[in-house]
Amino acid sequence: MLATAEEVGRRAARVVLEELEAGRLAALGVATGSSPARVYEELAAAGARWEGVEVFALDEYVGLPPGHPESYAAVVDRQVRAPLGLDPRRVHVPDGGAADLDAAGAAYERALAERGGVDVQLLGIGATGHIGFNEPGSSFTSRTRVVELADRTVADNARFFDRPEDVPRRALTQGVATIGTARRHVLLAQGAAKAGAVRAALEGEVSTDCPASALRTFDDVLVLLDPAAASLLD
Numbered sequence: 001m002l003a004t005a006e007e008v009g010r011r012a013a014r015v016v017l018e019e020l021e022a023g024r025l026a027a028l029g030v031a032t033g034s035s036p037a038r039v040y041e042e043l044a045a046a047g048a049r050w051e052g053v054e055v056f057a058l059d060e061y062v063g064l065p066p067g068h069p070e071s072y073a074a075v076v077d078r079q080v081r082a083p084l085g086l087d088p089r090r091v092h093v094p095d096g097g098a099a100d101l102d103a104a105g106a107a108y109e110r111a112l113a114e115r116g117g118v119d120v121q122l123l124g125i126g127a128t129g130h131i132g133f134n135e136p137g138s139s140f141t142s143r144t145r146v147v148e149l150a151d152r153t154v155a156d157n158a159r160f161f162d163r164p165e166d167v168p169r170r171a172l173t174q175g176v177a178t179i180g181t182a183r184r185h186v187l188l189a190q191g192a193a194k195a196g197a198v199r200a201a202l203e204g205e206v207s208t209d210c211p212a213s214a215l216r217t218f219d220d221v222l223v224l225l226d227p228a229a230a231s232l233l234d
């Protein structure tokens, strides 16, 4: 546990920068949403050289008009690609607008596999216990595919949209097993709204009821919590 939400972001950024400086960061896995926002600010401020680094997003909404500012392609472009000065051809986001979403999921898996998976995967956790958009019930062997978002997730995401009816109800997300292929994982959680999910993930049963509990089956996992997110842990 760290003293503040800001410290959570700073520590996660330090992990990424250490891997970059050691020449071990060929691919970075990025989450969207509030949890990693500070990480991207820290990475941009570090003035590091990012040439050659590939970036892979965890997920993308299905059903948004192309170019929507809250599509994860747009968010990753704004928060990660532009500030780090990355070549757009090195930034990958699942194609949630594809006519054939199953094929788009398979293509994303191939793109990840061709680059040997990501070296560091940044993760947030949903109040439902999701990682990526793998909601409760998602198999630990799941791969990139279309999913229905839980009602709670739709409600939580509504803050990014003008009208409730604009909030997407489906997404194309890396599966639990896809996320597990990352060499290192860094989960960030800040705020009391995450405390229950954090407890289920870290101290509950390892079960598809809480997809984030799969982290306990992954190889190299760092969990960074602020006091509110850690408040229900034993």
Ligand code: F6R
Pocket: 030, 031, 032, 033, 034, 035, 036, 058, 059, 123, 124, 125, 126, 127, 130, 131, 132, 133
């Ligand atoms: C986003 C993602 C989600 C979020 C989670 C937490 O790409 O995959 O798992 O990380 O919903 O969202 P925030 O950080 O906005 O609370």
